[in-house]
Amino acid sequence: MIKLSICIPVYNDHHDLKALLLKLKQQIKENNYECYSEIIIVDDGSESETKQNLEKIKSELEMKNFNLLYNSHNIGLLKTRNKLIENSFGSHIVFIDSGDTIKQSYIFEIKNAIEEMVATNSSIAIFGMEIKKPYTNKIDEILKNHEKTIKKSNEGLLDYSKQVHFKSHTVTKIINKKMYEDEELYFDENQNGKFEDARHVFKWIGSATNILYIPEVLYVYIKQSSSLSSINNHDLKKEHDLLQAFQIFNNYIENLNLTYDLKMKILSFYKINTYIDLAHLFKSSECEIYEKQVNGFRKKIHLKDYCTFYMDSEIKFRRKMQLGYHWYKSVKHTLHMKRIK
Structure with a gap:
């Protein structure tokens, strides 16, 4: 049974992807999670060079449960994320952006968090992230939960509103796929523009049974020149x-x-x-x-x-x-x- 679907949207950005996939492959193997996890990549109508490199990366990695899909043309991030959800087989989903990376304990902590989510009937888990400037190792900011705790949706919405700068990121969430039985919780494909995460993540929190907050920092967000703080x-x-x-x-x-x-x-x-x-x-x-x-x-x-x-x-x-x-x-x-x- 697949427990974890790692969903990665790609658009004309493959240069850092191989390093990310190598990290995922190593961590999945170290945690004996090959049979319980899958990696899904959807290329959103990239140029031919990106597609060729994706096929090359896939053949070189020789990973089990690796699915590479293509959009015939560029349909946008939100539709691509929905396609990733629809083509996933895991009971839980995480998103990773192709230009970012992960910490060394990412799969280990995600694996443990999924077990705890099942035990506590939590629909979502939220973990911490580092924000780094591109091409450097300088940490710009660390956003994390101070302690491990479980909250109801009402408490989660209040917490979200206090820390929307942190809590609105899709990439810091583990999502129980059962939540998507409610079609309202898919990404609204009509809501294009910047701050797409801030238009959607609160709906997951508001619809959750319980929310698991994890203090560990697992994700590394590479701040691009188009981001808000830049x-x-x-x-x-x-x-x-x-x-x-x-x-x-x-x-x-x-x-x-x-x-x-x-x-x-x-x-x-x-x-x-x-x-x-x-x-x-x-x-x-x-x-x-x-x-x-x-x-x-x-x-x-x-x-x-x-x-x-x-x-x-x-x-x-x-x-x-x-x-x-x-x-x-x-x-x-x-x-x-x-x-x-």
Whole structure:
């Protein structure tokens, strides 16, 4: 029985893929997991050179349960991920991006986590990740859970809203494939644009029976020049996509059967993090952030004056952020909240 499907979408990016697959092969063998795991790659209409290299890599690796599929043309990441899910045979799924890599204990910890997920009736497990700059070994940031714990979906959504910068990544999740019996939990193929993970992952958390949080850091995310924290210029398209992701999350939470106070807490934390992410996109010397309102008006927010958001209590949080030309590596903000009338 296949317990783990390792799903890898590829598009014109094969240079680091062989090294990743060699790591997976070695770890799978070391953990005697050949009969319990599979690797699925879907090439999303890449150029002929990439396809030739993929076939060459497959023949050289000689791996059991290795499936290489091709899209006839480029259909996009979300449709490709859905194709990976549909063609997987494992009871649990993980995603790896072809330009990233994994830690030495990845398969060992995933294997143990799956056993614990079964024992605790957990639909999702969340593990930690390193963020590195390309072509260097310099760690830019480490995002991880502080302890091993199990939470219900309501607690998971609150935790997600506090740490959306970390918890929204698809590649830090182990997903029980039974969740995809609900077609709503597939990737919405109409939601194209940046921040595609932030438009979908919260639905998995909100639909989970239990969520297993693992403190180990297992994934290495290679930060590309197009990522949010690497943007050097004002990017209106990214602003639009980020605010749209916020609106999708807001609508989802509003329609859940949660208490009013819990909804306000979840939405307030998420809104705070959205403003902070917008600060990366709007790096003016005055630290100004703009929020597009539904009615078309624009409201100016000044982070340096400590924004006023909607909530009942005072919240302290810490997050690395870039404003203007300066890095504030350990910025503490005390945000004063007030209830929505």
